[in-house]
Amino acid sequence: MGRTPCCSKVGLLRGPWSVKEDKLLINCIQTHGEGHWRDLPKKAGLLRCGKSCRLRWMNYLRPDIKRGNITSDEEDLILRLHSLLGNRWSLIAKRLPGRTDNEIKNYWNSHLSKRIEKNPATKDQPKKRNQSKQMNNNNNKRQDIENDEEEETTKTKIYQPKACRVSANSIKRNSSSLGSRVSGSSSHGELGKTDSLINNITCTAPCWSDLVQAKEAPVSEESCSLVNACDISFLDFVQEEDCNMLDTIFEEYQQLLNFTEYPGQQLDSFADSFLA
DNA sequence: AAACCGGGCAACCGCTGGCTA
DNA sequence: CTAGCCAGCGGTTGCCCGGTT
Structure with missing residues (x-):
């Protein structure tokens, strides 16, 4: 049953990566391609676990990573x-x-x-x-603490679900689970798969009616996770009988996601009206 | 010049659903 | 069908560096 462990972690290096290690990792991935992280350290001659190699590649070494400040x-x-x-x-x-x-x-x-x-x-x-x-200098420290204490009593509590992956299959399988429908994420860093996931979300619509129900009874973990997947503020304007309107909003939400593939095109005007 | 402090960020941790032997 | 590893996720930690005292 099962498979052999990827690594024992005994005798493996941790902490910051050296230039030499980076080169070994890059060379190995150029030769063998991404994936198979378990075997990669052995192939590359690295004393790192596969998980660490994957993280280093995904977050730092990948050639398509954009460097510099966030615009x-x-x-x-x-x-x-x-x-x-x-x-x-x-x-x-x-x-x-x-x-x-x-x-x-x-x-x-x-x-x-x-x-x-x-x-x-x-x-x-x-x-x-x-x-x-500049806003975060020392002069603001005491004020920050006071603000935090004040906000703690007034701000809306939002349920934050644990990290998980949601595939198209799981969405189909768990179609009765409200949270899975909206809070999906794809398994790999490919827009295409994300888009297919969103398409699967579409197939499980209408889900905005469920949203309203979740809003009405935000006590269950399931409904909280669903409400959390959306901006709760606009739900305040929605009445239960307006489910058709919610479906429309859901479509607009998908459009927003599509627009973000082409930054600068229509996004500003659309998102402003959507999030206003 | 040195000590201190806080922000930024790379890396790690723990968890989950998916996948496979 | 089941057990257990894999891949990927969000949360957290801790080091490094620049600014301030």
Whole structure:
């Protein structure tokens, strides 16, 4: 039963990668291609576990990774997608070519989340990177703590589901599970697969009627995860009898995701009206 | 000049569903 | 059908570096 373990982790290196290790990894992947991470360290002559190799390649060495600061356009996109998808970093990353989920997650945690915490009204008004840095100087520290305590009592509690993968198959299989329908993510870093997943989500529609029910009874884990997958604010404007309208919104949501494949094209005007 | 502090980010951790022997 | 590994995910940690005192 089962398969042999990928590695024992005994005697393996950890921590930062050296230039030599990077070269070995790149050469190996150029020769044998991506995947088969379990066997890769042996082939490459690396004293790393396959998981570590995969992470290094995906987040740093991949040739299509875009270097440099996040642009204001990208920042804007991240803010909008996060308001729709929550902490689905991989899903957000797939809409930002050349950016990794780790990079976006770090950028969010170190820049955007703090700004939004301090001034939720600026959520859809991105600033330049330097400005956000200045906002977090020592003078604000005490104020931050006070704000956090104040917000703790007033801000909406959002259920954050654990990390998981959702494939098209699992969506089909678990079609009765509300959360699976919306909070999907693909297995590989390919837009095509993400798109096919979204198509599968379409097949399970209408799900916005379920959203309303979840909104009505947000106590269960299942319904909370569903509500979390969307921007809860716009649900406040929706009545139970407006399920048709919700279906329309769901279609618009998909359109937004499609627009993000072509940054700058129609996105601004569309997303502004959608998220207003 | 040195010590301290905080931000940024690469890497690790733990979990999950999918896949396969 | 089942057990257990694989691949991928989000959360967290800890090191490095630049700015401040």
